Amino acid sequence: MDCGLAGSRRSGMTVVEMADKSEFAAPGAVAELEEGSELTPKFDGDGLLTCVATDAASGDVLMVAHMNAEALEKTIATGEAWYFSRSRQTLWKKGEESGHTQRVVEMRVDCDQDAVWIKVEQNIAACHTGRRSCFYRAVPLGQKGGAVKLEFRDARVFDPKLAYRAKD
Amino acid sequence: MDCGLAGSRRSGMTVVEMADKSEFAAPGAVAELEEGSELTPKFDGDGLLTCVATDAASGDVLMVAHMNAEALEKTIATGEAWYFSRSRQTLWKKGEESGHTQRVVEMRVDCDQDAVWIKVEQNIAACHTGRRSCFYRAVPLGQKGGAVKLEFRDARVFDPKLAYRAKD
Numbered sequence: 269m270d271c272g273l274a275g276s277r278r279s280g281m282t283v284v285e286m287a288d289k290s291e292f293a294a295p296g297a298v299a300e301l302e303e304g305s306e307l308t309p310k311f312d313g314d315g316l317l318t319c320v321a322t323d324a325a326s327g328d329v330l331m332v333a334h335m336n337a338e339a340l341e342k343t344i345a346t347g348e349a350w351y352f353s354r355s356r357q358t359l360w361k362k363g364e365e366s367g368h369t370q371r372v373v374e375m376r377v378d379c380d381q382d383a384v385w386i387k388v389e390q391n392i393a394a395c396h397t398g399r400r401s402c403f404y405r406a407v408p409l410g411q412k413g414g415a416v417k418l419e420f421r422d423a424r425v426f427d428p429k430l431a432y433r434a435k436d
Numbered sequence: 437m438d439c440g441l442a443g444s445r446r447s448g449m450t451v452v453e454m455a456d457k458s459e460f461a462a463p464g465a466v467a468e469l470e471e472g473s474e475l476t477p478k479f480d481g482d483g484l485l486t487c488v489a490t491d492a493a494s495g496d497v498l499m500v501a502h503m504n505a506e507a508l509e510k511t512i513a514t515g516e517a518w519y520f521s522r523s524r525q526t527l528w529k530k531g532e533e534s535g536h537t538q539r540v541v542e543m544r545v546d547c548d549q550d551a552v553w554i555k556v557e558q559n560i561a562a563c564h565t566g567r568r569s570c571f572y573r574a575v576p577l578g579q580k581g582g583a584v585k586l587e588f589r590d591a592r593v594f595d596p597k598l599a600y601r602a603k604d
Contacts, residue, residue, distance in 0.1 A: 406542060411512055
């Protein structure tokens, strides 16, 4: 998670305070959340939703990250993916530094409105390690106990050293 | 989230205590997490990973839920999806009550090993509301401010009143 901005806080990044007010109405009872026709996001104790981004063309899961109210509002308003980094406590636009932006083709919300799914047109790649998807390793099934060896499936499509500026 | 088991704790459900020990090695430094070939899950403060389940045939996101170490171990060992419910603090096998099981075709882990993606063969439907996916409502894009109206996209494929037993 928090993929797409490697390392710790950088100079020049967009840093905003947590939004005190949200444009969204507070979530109601279960029946309203599940069958209602108004978006009333159920943010967690940290003010966040889980967001799954999939490739609109292939259906592959590209990344899992988080949105606060402001990131959700900006994503809805602009059709470009914005997230909130838990580690850096900052709002960030995907591709802000690398240029690897995500244009949102469709957004969905889940039954209890604590997760959103965005289908995106991914420019170049989603993962800061250089792979198109953050999920570049398979976990073999059928093993009972012992260390589980991962299988690398996806090659790098860019050099992360070139895409992200050196740390100051 | 926690979809597939509607309502509060039921009689007859599998209830286990949080596993004290995990078969997985502790996560290492960032380089090991990202480029290592051993599964060393980075569970959060509550001992959980985020899990995204997609339909192996359509690529649609079916649900977002959580796994503790035991759920992850059981999913890997059996090839059937197990989760951990945050609201009920219980391990549960998907479809335990409804019969709407998930056979895992492939499992992937993300760059920092705090999320897994499973491609599944979903029996009937993933969502306890009766839809195949929990993400049955679209969020229209381009709106700046004001209440956001959701658009229902997916019809029910089963009657939740019949699939889940009445509360005792």
